[in-house]
Amino acid sequence: MKTKQYVIIGNSAAAIGCVEGIRQLDKAGAVTIVSREPHHTYSRPLISYLLGGKTDRQRMRYRDADFYETHGVRPLLGHTALSLDPAQKTVALDDGQVLPYDKLLVATGSVPFVPPMEGLDLVSKKFTFLSLDDADALADAVTADSRVLIVGAGLIGLKCAEGLSGRAGSLTVVDLAPQILPSVLDERAAALVQAHIERQGVRLLLSVSAARFEDGAAHLTDGSTVPFDVLVLAVGVRPNVSPAREAGATAGRGLITDEYMRTNLPDVYAAGDCTESFDITSGERKPLALLPNAYLQGETAGLHMAGGGKPFCTAMPMNAVGFWDLHIVSAGSYTGNAYVQCEEGHYRKLVCRDNLLQGFILIGDVLRAGIYTALIRDRVPLDTIDFELIKDKPGLIAFSRRDRQKKLGVKPA
Amino acid sequence: MKRIYVSEKWCLGCHLCEYYCAFANSGSDDMAKALMNRRINPRIQVEERGGISFAVSCRHCEEPLCVKSCITGALSSEGGLITIDKNRCVACHTCVLVCPYGTIMPSDDGMMQKCELCLKNTIGEPACVKYCPNRAIIYEDSDVPAAAR
Numbered sequence: 001m002k003t004k005q006y007v008i009i010g011n012s013a014a015a016i017g018c019v020e021g022i023r024q025l026d027k028a029g030a031v032t033i034v035s036r037e038p039h040h041t042y043s044r045p046l047i048s049y050l051l052g053g054k055t056d057r058q059r060m061r062y063r064d065a066d067f068y069e070t071h072g073v074r075p076l077l078g079h080t081a082l083s084l085d086p087a088q089k090t091v092a093l094d095d096g097q098v099l100p101y102d103k104l105l106v107a108t109g110s111v112p113f114v115p116p117m118e119g120l121d122l123v124s125k126k127f128t129f130l131s132l133d134d135a136d137a138l139a140d141a142v143t144a145d146s147r148v149l150i151v152g153a154g155l156i157g158l159k160c161a162e163g164l165s166g167r168a169g170s171l172t173v174v175d176l177a178p179q180i181l182p183s184v185l186d187e188r189a190a191a192l193v194q195a196h197i198e199r200q201g202v203r204l205l206l207s208v209s210a211a212r213f214e215d216g217a218a219h220l221t222d223g224s225t226v227p228f229d230v231l232v233l234a235v236g237v238r239p240n241v242s243p244a245r246e247a248g249a250t251a252g253r254g255l256i257t258d259e260y261m262r263t264n265l266p267d268v269y270a271a272g273d274c275t276e277s278f279d280i281t282s283g284e285r286k287p288l289a290l291l292p293n294a295y296l297q298g299e300t301a302g303l304h305m306a307g308g309g310k311p312f313c314t315a316m317p318m319n320a321v322g323f324w325d326l327h328i329v330s331a332g333s334y335t336g337n338a339y340v341q342c343e344e345g346h347y348r349k350l351v352c353r354d355n356l357l358q359g360f361i362l363i364g365d366v367l368r369a370g371i372y373t374a375l376i377r378d379r380v381p382l383d384t385i386d387f388e389l390i391k392d393k394p395g396l397i398a399f400s401r402r403d404r405q406k407k408l409g410v411k412p413a
Numbered sequence: 414m415k416r417i418y419v420s421e422k423w424c425l426g427c428h429l430c431e432y433y434c435a436f437a438n439s440g441s442d443d444m445a446k447a448l449m450n451r452r453i454n455p456r457i458q459v460e461e462r463g464g465i466s467f468a469v470s471c472r473h474c475e476e477p478l479c480v481k482s483c484i485t486g487a488l489s490s491e492g493g494l495i496t497i498d499k500n501r502c503v504a505c506h507t508c509v510l511v512c513p514y515g516t517i518m519p520s521d522d523g524m525m526q527k528c529e530l531c532l533k534n535t536i537g538e539p540a541c542v543k544y545c546p547n548r549a550i551i552y553e554d555s556d557v558p559a560a561a562r
Contacts, residue, residue: 055501
């Protein structure tokens with residue numbers, strides 16, 4: 001059989017998942033990774049930990065230094081894929097190389113979304129916060145005296161604030177939304193986390209936005225002015241659908257795929273932040289820019305490219321994040337009947353609908369949260385377990401003796 | 414591959430597995446010194462209620478969601494054994510969020526820990542199995558005949 005040519009555009013979780021998926025079934029095929037960034041594969045969410053001195057460039061590698069060698073990957077790092085030709089089955093790079101493929105994965109990730117804001121072009125020290133190069137540039141710009149203004153109180157903006165907290169003179173975060181982390185938390189949980197973040201000395205300004213910038217100052221919609229030395233734009237991210245969409249791949253907000261991560265173009269797959277996922281808890285298609293989702297999609301694509309595999313159909317919003325040692329985990333969606341426990345520093349919300357757990361938020365005590373996640377993922381009917389028993393403390397004790405035996409006991413011969 | 418299996422029929426709820434687990438992974442050769450007057454963080458934990466008890470530790474899944482979801486690459490699977498490189502862990506708790514058994518938890522220093530079948534400590538075989546007084550925790554191949562249970 002002819003050796004298959006696999007080409008992967010991207011070098012993060014979805015790309016690595018794809019390589020590991022391919023290699024489960026095909027040890028011989030030629031795998032090429034094309035990445036705009038010149039770096040070895042690294043964990044993107046760790047850039048805030050790098051700023052905070054909690055990891056370093058070696059430890060933030062997503063895979064070992066010899067990963068490309070051990071997995072038979074030809075890495076073309078520092079090269080941009082400009083276009084793809086689905087008829088000829090080739091990818092054209094910025095240096096003129098044309099790579100033929102039998103199977104192509106588009107894992108182009110997401111790009112920062114910066115809405116048009118008056119005077120933004122006048123600001124000399126402004127940064128986005130999505131890549132290792134962003135983190136390096138920000139680290140170079142921020143000194144112990146710097147007043148840093150971050151626009152966006154989502155995961156990226158607040159993790160950036162935490163990462164900078166030991167480095168900057170002062171930190172202010174501004175967001176148009178009335179609460180922090182609107183994509184992750186409900187109002188009450190957000191207030192709890194907000195108080196915790198404010199206790200660390202971060203100033204949070206909500207329900208306001210920057211009406212106008214000049215170099216060194218933001219004039220807010222409430223009439224106030226925030227002077228700054230360094231500006232970070234963390235409003236949001238958008239799936240990077242280029243160059244696949246130009247080549248004819250169907251895209252909504254992200255690239256559209258089936259459950260094997262195939263696009264509408266023959267032998268072209270897409271995975272990770274550049275795609276839309278089907279959220280099993282809301283029944284909606286939407287971008288889910290989450291690392292575990294990216295890996296699982298990438299692996300699904302890789303297995304299918306190599307001639308096997310099974311569909312991936314358990315995507316849902318999921319977040320695990322900590323701010324100054326306060327841990328937050330959440331999953332699913334929050335429409336339904338809610339069970340809520342809230343006390344000093346702890347929050348627990350479980351949302352049920354149609355005899356299923358649909359979502360949860362845990363703050364503080366997050367131990368064994370995966371048992372809840374599995375109830376959502378596996379669509380476990382709640383009347384088949386003793387759900388009351390685990391509302392305050394997740395455990396396998398909620399399952400029937402038979403199910404516990406299946407999970408923990410010796411499998412039947 | 415050999416795995417740990419538990420039987421709630423034989424579990425006494427004595428929690429000895431928790432103590433031996435914590436001791437085995439303490440790096441100390443004195444059990445009293447290692448465990449006395451401190452909160453232990455064992456990698457195996459007993460669930461109990463109303464006369465039912467059973468111990469739960471990592472199942473070393475064939476499709477390990479923890480490994481696939483780990484944001485740093487700290488968790489890996491080799492030959493069916495799932496291990497964590499604590500040096501690369503940043504305690505983001507993604508593994509806690511995805512493990513369907515609830516068997517990855519913070520260690521004494523806050524970074525994550527999990528059962529590694531005592532293959533990375535000096536014991537070399539699962540201490541919970543070795544010291545279970547009622548053989549409620551066993552370590553064997555999954556395809557053993559039913560007579561052995």
